Amino acid sequence: MISLNGQLVHDNAAMVSVFDRGFLYGDGLFETIPVYGGTPFLLDAHLQRLLDSTVALRFVSAPSLEQWKQAVSAVISADQIDCATLRLWMSRGTNTGTGLSCSAASTPTWVAACLPARRYPPHLYAEGAALFAVDRVHALPAQLPTTSKHANYLASILAFDDAHANGADEALLRTPNGDVSEGAYSNLFFVVEDTLLTPPLSDGPLAGIARACMLDLAPKIGLSVAERSVSGSSLAAVDEVFMTNSLIGIAPVRRIADKDGTTIDFQTPGPMTQRMSAAYADLVHEQTGFRWPLLA
Numbered sequence: 423m424i425s426l427n428g429q430l431v432h433d434n435a436a437m438v439s440v441f442d443r444g445f446l447y448g449d450g451l452f453e454t455i456p457v458y459g460g461t462p463f464l465l466d467a468h469l470q471r472l473l474d475s476t477v478a479l480r481f482v483s484a485p486s487l488e489q490w491k492q493a494v495s496a497v498i499s500a501d502q503i504d505c506a507t508l509r510l511w512m513s514r515g516t517n518t519g520t521g522l523s524c525s526a527a528s529t530p531t532w533v534a535a536c537l538p539a540r541r542y543p544p545h546l547y548a549e550g551a552a553l554f555a556v557d558r559v560h561a562l563p564a565q566l567p568t569t570s571k572h573a574n575y576l577a578s579i580l581a582f583d584d585a586h587a588n589g590a591d592e593a594l595l596r597t598p599n600g601d602v603s604e605g606a607y608s609n610l611f612f613v614v615e616d617t618l619l620t621p622p623l624s625d626g627p628l629a630g631i632a633r634a635c636m637l638d639l640a641p642k643i644g645l646s647v648a649e650r651s652v653s654g655s656s657l658a659a660v661d662e663v664f665m666t667n668s669l670i671g672i673a674p675v676r677r678i679a680d681k682d683g684t685t686i687d688f689q690t691p692g693p694m695t696q697r698m699s700a701a702y703a704d705l706v707h708e709q710t711g712f713r714w715p716l717l718a
Contacts, residue, residue, distance in 0.1 A: 423500035425493035425534040428485070430500060436533070443527055444513025448574030450531075451475050452511035456669055457536065458712030462494060462508050464668070467631045472510060475570035480524040481514060485532050493534040505716060506536040507669060511573065540669045541718040546591070547699075550676030550690030551665060553605065554590035555654065556581050557681065560603035560626045569629035582606035592665060594678060597625050602652040605665055609633035610675075612652050613662035613694045622649040632666035639701045645694065662692030671706075671715055672699050 424436040443449040453468045462468075469490050476484035485493075494508060512532035519526030558581050561568055578593075585593035585606065593606040604610055604627035612619045618640050621627050640647035652660075663675035674691040691699065706714040 423497055423535075425497050427532060428489060428493060430496055433535070436535075438513075438531055439516050441516050442513050442531055443515060443517065444511075444531060444573055447522075448572075448576070449479075450511060450513035450573035451479065452509065452571055452573055454668055455508040455510070456539070456671075456716070457498065457503065457506040457508050458706060458710035458714070458716070460498060460504055461710040461712075462498070463706060463710055464631050464635065465491075465494065465508075467634065468510070468668070471571065471629060471631065472512075475567065475572070476512075476530075478567040478570050479514075479572065481530060482525055482528040484512070484530055490532075490534070493532075497534050497536050501536045503536050503539075505539040505712070507538065507540050508534070509537055510534050513573065539716055541716055542670055542673070543718045546670075546673050547691070547715060547717075550674035550688070551591040552589065552677045552679070553592050553594045553663075553665075553675055554585040554588045555594040555596065555678060555680040556584040558584065558593075558595060559598050560595040562597060562626045563624060568626040569623055571628060578606040588679070588681075590679065592675075596654050600654045601625050602654060602657075603627050608665035608667045608670065610652075611636060611664050611666065611698075612657075612660045613692060614652075614656075614660055616646065616694075618645055618647040618694060618698075619650050619652055620647075621652055625651055630667060632668050632671065635702065635705070636666055636672070636698060639698065639705065643697055643701045645697065658686055660686075660688070662690075662695050663688050664691075664695045664698070672702050 426436045455462045455468050512530050515527040515529045517526045581593040595603045609630040666672050674695045676690040679685045703714045
């Protein structure tokens with residue numbers, strides 16, 4: 423069952439106009455949320471980012487927090503799936519005015535659905551992911567609202583395809599001045615001299631929910647953490663790397679390579695990555711009663 427504009431319908435009846443701006447321009451937003459034991463993990467944080475993003479993307483109107491929560495409850499109850507991927511997405515809707523103006527569409531299209539749970543292979547957590555530093559330059563907040571999870575995902579798709587073509591599991595994207603921004607589908611964390619670093623939002627990464635979770639958890643387990651620019655040239659001095667997103671949680675990075683053949687290998691999983699993983703697993707269990715990670 424799908425919640426389409428607040429109404430439950432069967433998936434084969436969930437139709438959207440070909441003139442919807444999400445289809446025409448990728449003009450929209452989305453969230454992906456793991457459901458563990460019937461509970462959407464960190465749902466409130468995802469919904470707050472979604473609502474904040476409707477302001478950043480200048481939506482004329484948007485569903486309320488309560489409307490989203492009702493839709494989420496409806497699809498989880500209807501599908502009765504213990505573990506799933508909850509996907510929320512919305513577009514600006516169909517134009518009633520002219521052209522590209524944000525005010526030309528005033529009635530958004532919004533959807534909630536429970537999709538099959540995304541299961542990651544155990545070796546990704548045990549051995550770590552390989553990253554490839556792509557040539558594509560990451561946009562900065564002055565160019566588009568990078569902190570929002572917007573539906574125009576082409577930049578990430580092409581970056582991931584470049585990385586995949588070079589045998590990697592994930593891309594590493596840099597800013598115009600060469601600082602690390604993020605991955606194609608993940609935020610990145612680096613351990614340097616016993617301090618956990620992640621690029622600041624001013625360097626263009628998504629305001630990831632798992633990223634924020636790590637920033638909150640680290641001090642609670644006695645780790646030093648900071649949002650600080652990480653130059654591409656400093657990666658050889660990094661002790662550990664891990665990546666985060668809401669579905670994968672936290673996974674170590676074993677290698678970063680680039681087109682020149684330079685390869686940097688890391689201990690996986692390193693001691694700080696292990697401590698953060700354990701803290702994250704405890705949080706998942708505390709809030710959902712479920713044992714993370716969900717493995718293939």
